[in-house]
Amino acid sequence: MEIKFGLISCDSHGQLDRDAFTARMSKAKWGDQIPQVVETTTERGEQVDRWSIAGKIQGTGPFGGGVVNCPAAMGDPTRRTHPHRWEEVPRKVYDPAERLKALDEDGVDAEVLYPNNPVSNFSFAGDPDFELDCVHAYNDAITEYRRVSDRYVPIAIIPYCSPMETIVAEVTDAVRKGAGGIVLLAEPSLNIPGVKPTNDPWWEPLWSTCQELDISISWHGSAGLAGKLAVPAWKGYTRAQAHTSSTSRLCATPSQLIPNLLLSGRLERYPRLKWVCAETGLGWMNYVLESCDHEWERRQLWREGFETRPSEVFRRQIYVDFWFERAGIEVRDLIGLDNIMWESDYPHVTSTYPQSWDWVERTLEGVPEEDRRKLMCDNAVRLYKLGALSC
Amino acid sequence: MQLNYGLVSVDDHVQEHPGVWTSRLSRERWGERIPHVESLPNGTERWVVDGKPLGLDGIATAGAVLPKRTDEPQRWSDGRREVYEPGERLKAMDRDGVDYSVLYPTVAGVAGESFGRIADPELEQACVQAYNDWLIDEWASTSERFVSQCIAPISSVEAAIAEVHRAVGKGHRGLVFPSIPMELREVPHLNEAYWDPLWSTLEELEIPLCLHAGASASIQAPADENLSPILAETFRAITRPASQISIFVDLLLSRILLRHPRMRVVFAESGLGWGAYLLEFTDHQFEEDQVHTEGYELIPSEMFKRQCYLTGWYDRAGIQNRHFIGLENILWSTNFPLATSSWPDTKECLAQSFADVPDAERDQILWGNAAKLYRL
Numbered sequence: 001m002e003i004k005f006g007l008i009s010c011d012s013h014g015q016l017d018r019d020a021f022t023a024r025m026s027k028a029k030w031g032d033q034i035p036q037v038v039e040t041t042t043e044r045g046e047q048v049d050r051w052s053i054a055g056k057i058q059g060t061g062p063f064g065g066g067v068v069n070c071p072a073a074m075g076d077p078t079r080r081t082h083p084h085r086w087e088e089v090p091r092k093v094y095d096p097a098e099r100l101k102a103l104d105e106d107g108v109d110a111e112v113l114y115p116n117n118p119v120s121n122f123s124f125a126g127d128p129d130f131e132l133d134c135v136h137a138y139n140d141a142i143t144e145y146r147r148v149s150d151r152y153v154p155i156a157i158i159p160y161c162s163p164m165e166t167i168v169a170e171v172t173d174a175v176r177k178g179a180g181g182i183v184l185l186a187e188p189s190l191n192i193p194g195v196k197p198t199n200d201p202w203w204e205p206l207w208s209t210c211q212e213l214d215i216s217i218s219w220h221g222s223a224g225l226a227g228k229l230a231v232p233a234w235k236g237y238t239r240a241q242a243h244t245s246s247t248s249r250l251c252a253t254p255s256q257l258i259p260n261l262l263l264s265g266r267l268e269r270y271p272r273l274k275w276v277c278a279e280t281g282l283g284w285m286n287y288v289l290e291s292c293d294h295e296w297e298r299r300q301l302w303r304e305g306f307e308t309r310p311s312e313v314f315r316r317q318i319y320v321d322f323w324f325e326r327a328g329i330e331v332r333d334l335i336g337l338d339n340i341m342w343e344s345d346y347p348h349v350t351s352t353y354p355q356s357w358d359w360v361e362r363t364l365e366g367v368p369e370e371d372r373r374k375l376m377c378d379n380a381v382r383l384y385k386l387g388a389l390s391c
Numbered sequence: 392m393q394l395n396y397g398l399v400s401v402d403d404h405v406q407e408h409p410g411v412w413t414s415r416l417s418r419e420r421w422g423e424r425i426p427h428v429e430s431l432p433n434g435t436e437r438w439v440v441d442g443k444p445l446g447l448d449g450i451a452t453a454g455a456v457l458p459k460r461t462d463e464p465q466r467w468s469d470g471r472r473e474v475y476e477p478g479e480r481l482k483a484m485d486r487d488g489v490d491y492s493v494l495y496p497t498v499a500g501v502a503g504e505s506f507g508r509i510a511d512p513e514l515e516q517a518c519v520q521a522y523n524d525w526l527i528d529e530w531a532s533t534s535e536r537f538v539s540q541c542i543a544p545i546s547s548v549e550a551a552i553a554e555v556h557r558a559v560g561k562g563h564r565g566l567v568f569p570s571i572p573m574e575l576r577e578v579p580h581l582n583e584a585y586w587d588p589l590w591s592t593l594e595e596l597e598i599p600l601c602l603h604a605g606a607s608a609s610i611q612a613p614a615d616e617n618l619s620p621i622l623a624e625t626f627r628a629i630t631r632p633a634s635q636i637s638i639f640v641d642l643l644l645s646r647i648l649l650r651h652p653r654m655r656v657v658f659a660e661s662g663l664g665w666g667a668y669l670l671e672f673t674d675h676q677f678e679e680d681q682v683h684t685e686g687y688e689l690i691p692s693e694m695f696k697r698q699c700y701l702t703g704w705y706d707r708a709g710i711q712n713r714h715f716i717g718l719e720n721i722l723w724s725t726n727f728p729l730a731t732s733s734w735p736d737t738k739e740c741l742a743q744s745f746a747d748v749p750d751a752e753r754d755q756i757l758w759g760n761a762a763k764l765y766r767l
Contacts, residue, residue, distance in 0.1 A: 078681060079679070080681075186612075187612070187615075190613075197615050197616065197617065198615075199615040199616075199617035199618070200617065225612065228609075229609070229610050229611065229612060229634070229637060230610065230637055231570075231571060231581075231610065231637050231638060231641045232571065232573060232574070232580065234580045234582045234583075234641070234645070235580075236580075236582055236583070237644065238682075238685055240680040240681060240682050240685060241644050241680075241682055241685065243676075243680050244644060244673065244676045244677050244679075244680045244682050245640050245641055245644045247676050247680075248640045248669065248672045248673040248676045249636055249637050249640045249641075251672060252633070252636045252665055252668065252669065252672075255630075255633040255636070255665060256611065256612035256630045256633050256634070257612060259625075259626050259629040259630060260612065260614075260615055260618075260626060263618060263622045263625060263626055264615065264617070264618070281668060281672055282668075283665065283667055283668020283669075283671065283672070284633075284636075284664065284665040284668045284669070286664050286708035286709075287632075287633065287662055287663075287664025287665040287668075287708070287709075288629070288633075288664075290662075290664055290705065290706060290707060290708060291628075291629045291632065291633075291662060291664065291705075292629060294705040294731065295625045295628050295629055295730075295731060296625075298460060298730060298731055298732075299460055299461050299621065299625055299730060300460070301621075301622075301625065304619065304621055304622065324671075324675055325668060325671050325672070326671065326715075327667030327668055327670075327671050327712050327715040328667075328668055328671075330667075330711065330712060330715070331708040331711050331712055334707065334708045334711070349679060349680075350675070350676070350679050
């Protein structure tokens with residue numbers, strides 16, 4: 001693809017159309033279990049649309065508040081407006097062709113598409129058959145974005161409850177259809193009963209498949225661990241306070257996950273496997289790198305079979321996204337200039353859309369042009385194989 | 392205050408010896424429930440508190456002074472005197488260039504959390520008082536270079552206040568308090584107004600609230616079973632400071648600091664690396680969510696800068712980011728005698744961390760802020 005603006009969002013959220021699952025899953029087999037938009041009544045008696053999965057209405061949730069999580073696209077500067085009817089959802093959120101106009105309007109060349117409603121980290125886990133059909137439908141629908149334009153990099157999801165060979169087959173199929181990566185829970189065994197811990201050899205075929213297919217594995221936000229590593233919720237918070245409290249903390253959750261990735265030896269065994277921390281911000285990454293290097297030195301971990309300094313492994317294989325931080329940019333050299341990528345988080349509440357360039361200028365003020373290109377564009381072009389570099 | 396080296400280490404740990412509680416609590420009344428050391432059939436020893444084994448990796452925490460840093464002593468006789476003898480500790484401080492050492496517990500919990508789990512409030516109080524008395528009797532009275540901090544019972548806010556008054560009267564200069572007391576026993580959430588009288592007491596007595604990392608396993612990602620014991624311990628050493636993030640954000644949103652503007656809060660063993668990020672992120676999210684319209688007269692980073700401290704010990708990025716965090720809000724430590732400690736190489740560590748930092752700023756971080764906070 002042609003780079004026009006020099007700005008690539010490495011974390012946006014691709015919404016599927018309301019019939020994405022009903023058009024792809026067998027009505028005879030699954031009936032009303034199929035994920036779909038249904039009409040329901042809220043506690044306050046309002047008639048609204050909501051997604052339903054396996055017959056269960058998806059509640060408002062901490063980020064939702066509507067049928068689709070897209071406050072940045074609703075035209076309300078306070079970002080408190082959510083669509084409660086499907087007809088209120090702007091087409092530039094779920095229609096790949098219309099969405100290209102939003103990208104142009106915002107001066108963004110390409111975007112990496114993580115899930116949006118009704119899909120979150122492990123929405124379909126439970127009955128393995130049902131999960132697999134839903135995941136397959138999702139991956140088929142999200143990769144359709146890629147068939148519309150090579151400015152999209154769809155991220156696939158996996159059927160956690162299936163045998164490994166099925167997972168590998170699904171990932172391979174999704175990549176063939178245009179997926180540029182997969183998103184995983186940080187530690188699925190903590191969220192889904194019966195799933196093996198990711199340090200277990202059971203997972204090895206997935207790591208080797210991703211390395212061979214040359215696609216990255218992502219964690220998004222807290223990657224399923226947020227509720228698990230939190231101070232007990234306080235009922236005295238308003239919804240906004242609770243949201244600020246949980247979001248600020250959960251974006252730093254990978255600071256507790258990356259150390260396991262580094263210490264597990266996985267990246268040493270798969271030295272070409274790439275890992276991405278999306279929607280996490282980057283200012284905690286310097287903590288992880290310094291802390292891991294410090295403990296590696298103090299405890300002489302090279303005597304434990306860890307010959308490579310953790311920060312070197314990081315720079316070889318891990319990427320992290322930013323969208324507004326200045327402190328993290330100030331220490332970019334300590335993190336790694338080749339490991340930092342920009343994101344807009346369109347169309348979520350914190351998104352830089354539609355003023356992404358204002359945010360970029362503010363965040364990267366004083367950063368030399370050569371560094372800017374890497375962070376805004378070239379690192380993403382290289383990782384997601386988006387064609388020519390900007391410079 | 393006398394400075395020979397220019398470093399106040401605001402986070403070190405004392406090692407309680409086997410007689411701290413057995414010599415101070417009534418054997419007649421409490422019997423085997425008194426915290427004590429027991430021998431196991433395999434020849435190792437462990438601490439037992441109120442009949443339950445304590446979750447320490449050994450009988451003491453001493454990684455920094457052992458020939459192999461990843462070990463911990465399994466028998467008291469393997470322990471090192473720098474860890475439990477005040478006189479030897481002073482020599483270890485001299486060797487590493489440390490003027491003053493602010494003391495945190497080990498057996499009583501790195502964050503003062505061990506006794507909060509004792510169901511009987513009277514036994515809890517007796518254990519707490521014995522620790523507080525012992526630290527004054529055997530450490531603080533040995534040298535003014537030891538800055539002792541008390542722990543408190545958490546069975547009720549009244550019990551905590553009474554003990555803080557008693558302990559500060561004896562010479563304690565900080566309160567080490569578990570950051571999630573409601574996990575230890577049935578007490579109100581830390582954000583509830585229930586605890587306000589305790590915070591008012593700290594303001595009145597002008598001593599800081601010290602929240603040390605490691606107070607709760609529930610905010611730390613579990614080490615994977617497939618990691619070797621050494622790597623699992625390394626993992627915990629890395630995730631422990633990061634687990635302060637959850638506490639930090641919650642404190643800034645809780646309004647406790649707004650209600651108690653003179654209270655000071657130290658995040659001990661926090662590291663500095665995530666500080667600038669979290670201040671910036673929380674401010675950003677605070678604005679995005681329009682929380683400032685909900686009756687906060689300060690934004691999170693302003694509350695932090697007025698009242699909080701982070702603690703570094705190997706940090707470089709945090710020092711590079713020091714103006715984001717706030718020069719007045721950074722303290723330094725050696726973390727003696729944990730395996731992660733910079734001891735005995737603190738001078739080399741400082742040379743790396745402070746390479747391009749002006750002397751005045753370096754002094755402020757290494758001792759000035761601490762001297763002011765602890766009124767040395």
